[in-house]
Amino acid sequence: MDILTVDITVPLRSFTLELALPLEAETVALVGPSGAGKSTVLRAIAGLTRPSQGTIALGDEAWFSSEKRINLAPEDRSVGLVFQEYALFPHMSVRRNVAYGGPHRVDELLARLHIEALADARPGQLSGGERQRVALARALARDPRVLLLDEPLSALDAHTKATVRSELRELLRELGLPTLLVTHDFEDAAVLAERVGVIVDGKLAQIDTPQALVAAPADPFVASLTGANLVEGNARAHGGLTEVILDEGSTVYSTDREAGRVGVVIYPWEITVSNEQPVDSSLNHVSGPITSLATIDNRVRVQIGRLTAETSLDSAQRLGLAEGVRVVASFKATATRLLPLP
């Protein structure tokens, strides 16, 4: 399997996209806020946007090189691009959509993606999940050597998303193609990809396994993107620990050693919620009324002031959690990460 090498500069409206990334037979997700230039990366690789300089090469085959003045047309690059809204041809049946990419593997792909029954349907008659499978089949019909997915799950409703996501993960593992996908959702990226790159303002802030990003975020933005709490304050040494006076007034302790302006990172699942202050090893206790509650499947996200804690649905019911109820949020000093702020 060839390695896709991307090293490009693309001037965008308010910033310049600069990205260097080797891609092996693995799935890499680029995560970042909308407008960070994620889709531009895919368009540049596919040949739909021309970088101002750099190289894009698959193995030793150059697709774009500002130095050698090479810029292959999209149809001459072996990519399968799945568009955000899938971009299925509305005037063709599912079968003809797939055959557009390549007529040889149509039946095999329809079967593989479980859409044989839809072969004669028009895209307008399909659900979001079905459209995605047709778009995937069509992209694969060309036998691409690189697969690009632009927000593959954003056009789906929450109900179908989970199923489609695990199916997609399985498919990507089976294909074993160099795959680059972009998404604004860290959770989607963590499920689908082996490595996750965080893009901010056109630059790669950090790229690592999803676990490593959660455990050791390089900067506050990466931390908040991975779903962590981020509160700001001033840190100073206090005994063997670091004491952080938060801007809102309360104090937290951390085992990380920092001084000056810091962001305190705490993951929601590290915070326990109780009705009274517990007697345990936790050093940090923040009490306050619950400002909002959100149930996600069997978990409940509890907002206490600026902190978000996560409990199981069972615990939430047992504790009688509801908006306005006063609770205590507790977390250990070892569960906090301190990131110096500029």
Place this chain on the structure above:
Amino acid sequence: MAWRCTVPARVLVARVRVLGAARRGWTPRESKVVSERSTKRVPRRALFPFGLLMATAITGAFLVLPLVAIFTRIPLSTLVDQLGNRVVRDALVVSLKTTLIAQAIILLFGTPTAYLVATRQFRGRSLALTLIELPLVLPPAVAGIGLFAAFGRSGLFGSTLQVFGLELPFTQTAVVLAVAFVASPLYVRQAIASFESVDQSLVDASRTLGASPARTFRRIALPLALGGLGAGAALAFARGLGEFGATIMFAGSFQGVTQTLPLAIYAEFENKFEVALAIGGLLVVISALLLVALKIRLGWTSSRSTSLFLFAPSRSS
């Protein structure tokens, strides 16, 4: 139609009030009171809807009356008989032949032009759009004199054409040129708008699936724009069929050669009025059929787009 004009305006005011009142679900007794009062003075609140209604009635009558008159002036059977007249048959043949040839030329050159303008950003795009649309607002007489100045014997290209033994003015070719000049902007403008409305991501998808720009045009852009292209072609055809001013100046009005249906109406106007009426009736029927076909094609229900004449949006401006 005629009786309506004899009803005094004040009575009409009262009628309108009663109609309006009944629609709003008022009881007859109340509405009677209102109608009595309104015979003296239209309440200020009712002035606006009344004004709208009056304007609509006048507009409708004004637009329909001349068409009705064509068919009611002489018996319908006489009208149909006149269609067998030599002048009518000659004019019909000339009209259909020249308009169809002009139509083919318009489609052949107009479609690629529209696709280029719709899909490329280039310097002077707004200017190009304006130039394409200019013939639409030009008086046909200007088109006629312009064609003469360009292709006439002493015109810009006149001597060049004469070298090849070609003399355009007062030939059937001149009719075709006049029709194409006047009708093509209608098609090109509609075609630009249709190509622009094709989702760019579909075009991109086609390219990433291995299709060349030419194949993308044939398999994606053209089929998806076809409805709009058909509408534009129908408009251009209707406009071409009715072309008068430029044709009479550049091609003259010779029966069997350059005398199209509208020119024949003008010629027979002084000569045999029934023949002129018959041709008028024929053109009304053809135009109505075209319009109905167009509306069916575009969908009767989409009242949102009552106007078929979409100005091509100018993206670069």
